[in-house]
Amino acid sequence: MAGIPARLEWRRASVLRHIDETPRVKSLVLDVPGWAGHRAGQHLDVRITAEDGYQTERSYSISSAPAEPQVTLTIERLGDGEVSPYLTDVLHPGDELEVRGPIGGWFTWRPEEGGPLLLVAGGSGIAPLMAMIRQRAAVRSPAPVCLLYSSRTYNEIIFREELDRSVAADEDLMVTYTLTHSQPPGWQGYIRRIDRAMLEAVAWAPEEHPMIFVCGPTPLVESVATLCVGLGYSPERIKTERFGPTGGDI
Amino acid sequence: MSTPFVSRGFRGRRQRSDAAQRLPPGQYLVNGFPVLSAGPTPHTALEHWDFTIIGEIDEPRRWTWDDFQQLPRETVTKDIHCVTKWSKLDTMWTGVSLDTLLQGVTSSAHYILAFCDGDYTTNLPLADVTGGKAWIAYEYGGAPLAPEHGGPARLLVPHLYFWKSAKWVRGIQLLAEDEPGFWESLGYNNYGDPWKEERYAGD
Numbered sequence: 001m002a003g004i005p006a007r008l009e010w011r012r013a014s015v016l017r018h019i020d021e022t023p024r025v026k027s028l029v030l031d032v033p034g035w036a037g038h039r040a041g042q043h044l045d046v047r048i049t050a051e052d053g054y055q056t057e058r059s060y061s062i063s064s065a066p067a068e069p070q071v072t073l074t075i076e077r078l079g080d081g082e083v084s085p086y087l088t089d090v091l092h093p094g095d096e097l098e099v100r101g102p103i104g105g106w107f108t109w110r111p112e113e114g115g116p117l118l119l120v121a122g123g124s125g126i127a128p129l130m131a132m133i134r135q136r137a138a139v140r141s142p143a144p145v146c147l148l149y150s151s152r153t154y155n156e157i158i159f160r161e162e163l164d165r166s167v168a169a170d171e172d173l174m175v176t177y178t179l180t181h182s183q184p185p186g187w188q189g190y191i192r193r194i195d196r197a198m199l200e201a202v203a204w205a206p207e208e209h210p211m212i213f214v215c216g217p218t219p220l221v222e223s224v225a226t227l228c229v230g231l232g233y234s235p236e237r238i239k240t241e242r243f244g245p246t247g248g249d250i
Numbered sequence: 251m252s253t254p255f256v257s258r259g260f261r262g263r264r265q266r267s268d269a270a271q272r273l274p275p276g277q278y279l280v281n282g283f284p285v286l287s288a289g290p291t292p293h294t295a296l297e298h299w300d301f302t303i304i305g306e307i308d309e310p311r312r313w314t315w316d317d318f319q320q321l322p323r324e325t326v327t328k329d330i331h332c333v334t335k336w337s338k339l340d341t342m343w344t345g346v347s348l349d350t351l352l353q354g355v356t357s358s359a360h361y362i363l364a365f366c367d368g369d370y371t372t373n374l375p376l377a378d379v380t381g382g383k384a385w386i387a388y389e390y391g392g393a394p395l396a397p398e399h400g401g402p403a404r405l406l407v408p409h410l411y412f413w414k415s416a417k418w419v420r421g422i423q424l425l426a427e428d429e430p431g432f433w434e435s436l437g438y439n440n441y442g443d444p445w446k447e448e449r450y451a452g453d
Contacts, residue, residue: 006452007450007451007452007453008450008452008453012255045449047276048257048260048262049254049255049256049257049260050256050257050260050261050262051256053254054262054264055275055276056262056276056278056335057276057277057278057335058278058335059334059335082262082263082278086257086259086260090258090259090260091258091259095257095258096255096257096258097257098255098257103437103450104436104437105435105436105437106288106432106433106436107288218284218285218398221285222285222291222398225289225290225291226290226291226293228290229290235289235290235292235368236289236369238289238290239288239289240287240288240289240290242284242285242286242287
């Protein structure tokens with residue numbers, strides 16, 4: 001613990017492009033000069049300043065892999081939000097914003113930690129887990145991954161095309177969707193909230209000692225983490241991160 | 251001299267001035283009560299719950315849940331500030347002051363490490379949990395503290411970022427030397443004063 005860590009300085013990042021992920025979710029691809037890299041699962045602090053000097057800050061998960069040259073934030077636009085509509089609708093390529101990070105040393109995965117990985121996402125909680133999936137592919141990690149991903153509707157599955165492409169090319173990546181609100185005609189997948197039977201059907205057995213990462217709205221995270229403990233997974237291998245509306249505006 | 255940064259097209263949503271004065275830099279107001287924790291919520295039965303004071307103390311102290319309920323209780327209304335940027339005003343808690351728990355203790359300690367179910371820890375200077383600054387809270391808003399918010403009991407140290415207010419607390423260790431806790435070992439600030447925006451190591 002010796003030594004004083006360097007302060008994380010605010011940096012001016014520039015927006016390279018937006019990616020429309022779903023009707024409510026956009027990814028913001030940033031060029032961050034001097035970026036020293038991150039670990040999959042970490043987030044970035046964003047500071048926004050009005051002309052009169054009023055400032056506010058938020059944190060957003062990084063969905064890009066550390067191996068990628070740019071930093072991608074995946075942001076859900078909240079109707080009554082102060083910051084998310086600005087980032088998704090007002091900012092355009094060439095604009096700048098202030099960022100500092102990466103932040104968070106717990107909810108992270110490095111390829112050398114191996115697997116198997118059980119990733120459980122609800123809604124935009126997929127963002128930090130996607131960084132893990134992308135990093136695993138980028139460095140050709142052999143760690144097998146099982147992703148269980150709950151969305152309200154088919155059109156709200158963030159990264160669906162990329163996930164489906166990746167699954168087709170990689171037999172050690174398994175992705176299971178569940179759609180809790182409505183389903184397209186002919187949908188063969190799950191149509192309910194994640195429950196014990198679903199975890200038993202799709203997840204690694206507890207004896208395989210997966211590292212478990214759960215990210216989503218609080219009720220999903222509480223429920224899934226508790227179910228995992230009940231199913232016999234080691235609590236110290238279960239890492240959680242809460243996402244989405246915090247009861248106020250974000 | 252670099253020009254001050256302005257975010258093109260951002261107006262922002264300012265709080266009324268009375269609320270704005272109570273918001274530390276970089277924070278925003280919430281009405282709900284967000285939940286943050288690093289792992290599964292522990293569920294310790296009250297008959298197995300105890301609270302202990304160990305470390306640099308002649309006689310370790312221990313209270314069962316029933317003992318704890320017999321201690322003088324205080325109800326306080328405080329603003330709380332989470333390092334993830336949300337603040338919540340006028341939150342009402344009931345619990346036992348650390349002053350009560352430490353009454354009569356003579357110790358060479360200058361620091362504490364709070365320890366919890368789920369193996370969470372956080373470190374604080376002893377001076378920051380004495381003198382009416384910290385409680386072991388078991389009620390929130392007049393009702394038993396919910397497990398996801400740290401029940402049956404959590405540390406409450408509202409003048410520091412809320413990760414210092416350890417959920418599921420089971421005791422404190424009195425220490426002569428400071429020892430970083432869970433988040434303090436993972437890049438977060440060792441002290442965590444929201445008014446100085448001490449979020450991360452080096453701030």
